Amino acid sequence: MGSAAQKADGRGVAGGDAPEPMFDLIELLFFAYRDFVGDPDRLLESIGFGRAHHRVLHFVDRQPGLTIAELLDILRITKQSLSRVLKELLDQDYVEQRAGVSDRRQRLLFPTAKGRKLAQDLADLQTARFVRALSPMGPEARAHAIEFLLNMIDPAEREKVAKLVWGEIPQLRHRSAT
Amino acid sequence: MGSAAQKADGRGVAGGDAPEPMFDLIELLFFAYRDFVGDPDRLLESIGFGRAHHRVLHFVDRQPGLTIAELLDILRITKQSLSRVLKELLDQDYVEQRAGVSDRRQRLLFPTAKGRKLAQDLADLQTARFVRALSPMGPEARAHAIEFLLNMIDPAEREKVAKLVWGEIPQLRHRSAT
DNA sequence: GTGTTATGTCAGCTATGTTGACATATCTCA
DNA sequence: TGAGATATGTCAACATAGCTGACATAACAC
Incomplete structure (x- = not known):
C-alpha cells in the first residue's frame, strides 16, 4: 500500500499480519454499488418490479434460450x-x-419485445453511469476497470463469468502470471 | 467504446441515442460485488449476524461517537x-x-473491544480480496480503482462520501474539470 | 413553559431469500 | 420396455431486512 507503515494498535508489530485495511476501497465499492443499482431500482419500482426481476430479465435478455437450470446457476x-x-x-x-428442442423437459427462456425494451432501458441507465464515471478518466480507464472488477471475482469463477460476459473469453487477460 | 459502431436492431441509426450498453462492466460489477460481500457473509453467518449488522458495525467502528441520526443518514x-x-x-x-456531551438526547455509538475485533476481521477479509485483485496490476491500479469507484457515485453525494472515507477530502481528485 | 428535536417502540406489511417434501414429464440406458 | 435419473413445478413454512404509520419520552432552545 502507499504509506502508513506505522500504527499504534495491538497488531502490525512484526510477523505475517494482515495489511492495512483498505477502508477507502471498501466504502467506495459499497456506495458505488448502491448508486449503480439505484437507477434501475427507481424505474423498476414504477412498474411494480424489484431487483430480483431485473436480474432475471437481464440474463434472459443477454442469453436468450437460457434454461431454468442455467439461470439458477448464474x-x-x-x-x-x-x-x-x-x-x-x-x-x-x-x-x-x-x-x-433436444430435451423437451427443459424450458428455454426468451425475452419478448416488451422484455427486450425494458432490459435495454435498464442497461442504458447503468451504462450512462459508467460513461459518466469513465469519461473524465484516461483512455485506458475502461480496460483498467474491467481488469480490476474481473480480478475481484473468485478465481474459480472467473472463467465462467468471462464466458458469460464475452462468449468464449476474448484473450486471456492476466498480466499476472509471469 | 472500442469498436462496434454498426448494429442491426431498431435503434442507433442516427440522432442522440444511448451508447452501446456496457454489458461487461454491468455484469462484472454484479459478480464482483457479490463475491466482495460473500466473504463477510460467511463469517457473519457463523455468529448469527447478517449484512445489516456488518454495515452498522463497520460505520460505528470507523466513526466512533456516531449518532443515530448520522448512521441513519449514511x-x-x-x-x-x-x-x-x-x-x-x-x-x-x-x-x-x-x-x-453537548446534547444529552443523542446516543453516541462506540464499538467495544469485541466489536472492533469483529469489524477488523471483516475489513481484513475484504482488504485481502482487494490486494489479490490489485497486486497483479500496475502500481497505479489502486489509484485508478479509487477514482473509478468515486466517479460511480452520484456527484451530489461524492463530497459527503469523500469526507466520510478520508476525513476532510485528501486533494480534489478531478482529472475531469479542465 | 411551549414547541422542536433525537430517539425508542409497537404493529403490520413487502420483497426476496431459505428448507423440505412431493408431483410430473421426459430422457437414458440396460 | 421398464426403471431410474433428470428438469422443472408447486405447496407450505420460515428468516432477513427493508418499509409505513402512529405514538411516547426526554432533552433542547427560546
Whole structure:
C-alpha cells in the first residue's frame, strides 16, 4: 500500500499480519454499488418490479434460450425464489418459455419485445453511469476497470463469468502470471 | 467504446441515442460485488449476524461517537430497521452507547473491544480480496480503482462520501474539470 | 413553559431469500 | 420396455431486512 507503515494498535508489530485495511476501497465499492443499482431500482419500482426481476430479465435478455437450470446457476438462488419472480415476468409478457428442442423437459427462456425494451432501458441507465464515471478518466480507464472488477471475482469463477460476459473469453487477460 | 459502431436492431441509426450498453462492466460489477460481500457473509453467518449488522458495525467502528441520526443518514434506512439490528449489537456487546456531551438526547455509538475485533476481521477479509485483485496490476491500479469507484457515485453525494472515507477530502481528485 | 428535536417502540406489511417434501414429464440406458 | 435419473413445478413454512404509520419520552432552545 502507499504509506502508513506505522500504527499504534495491538497488531502490525512484526510477523505475517494482515495489511492495512483498505477502508477507502471498501466504502467506495459499497456506495458505488448502491448508486449503480439505484437507477434501475427507481424505474423498476414504477412498474411494480424489484431487483430480483431485473436480474432475471437481464440474463434472459443477454442469453436468450437460457434454461431454468442455467439461470439458477448464474443467480445462485433456489428454484422456489426464482419461480415467484419468473412467474410475474411470464404473466406480464416480459419473458416467454419454449420447450427445449433436444430435451423437451427443459424450458428455454426468451425475452419478448416488451422484455427486450425494458432490459435495454435498464442497461442504458447503468451504462450512462459508467460513461459518466469513465469519461473524465484516461483512455485506458475502461480496460483498467474491467481488469480490476474481473480480478475481484473468485478465481474459480472467473472463467465462467468471462464466458458469460464475452462468449468464449476474448484473450486471456492476466498480466499476472509471469 | 472500442469498436462496434454498426448494429442491426431498431435503434442507433442516427440522432442522440444511448451508447452501446456496457454489458461487461454491468455484469462484472454484479459478480464482483457479490463475491466482495460473500466473504463477510460467511463469517457473519457463523455468529448469527447478517449484512445489516456488518454495515452498522463497520460505520460505528470507523466513526466512533456516531449518532443515530448520522448512521441513519449514511445507511439510508429507517430507524425501525436500524433499531432491530442495533439492539442485537448492543445486547451482545459489539457496540455501546453513551449519552451525547453537548446534547444529552443523542446516543453516541462506540464499538467495544469485541466489536472492533469483529469489524477488523471483516475489513481484513475484504482488504485481502482487494490486494489479490490489485497486486497483479500496475502500481497505479489502486489509484485508478479509487477514482473509478468515486466517479460511480452520484456527484451530489461524492463530497459527503469523500469526507466520510478520508476525513476532510485528501486533494480534489478531478482529472475531469479542465 | 411551549414547541422542536433525537430517539425508542409497537404493529403490520413487502420483497426476496431459505428448507423440505412431493408431483410430473421426459430422457437414458440396460 | 421398464426403471431410474433428470428438469422443472408447486405447496407450505420460515428468516432477513427493508418499509409505513402512529405514538411516547426526554432533552433542547427560546
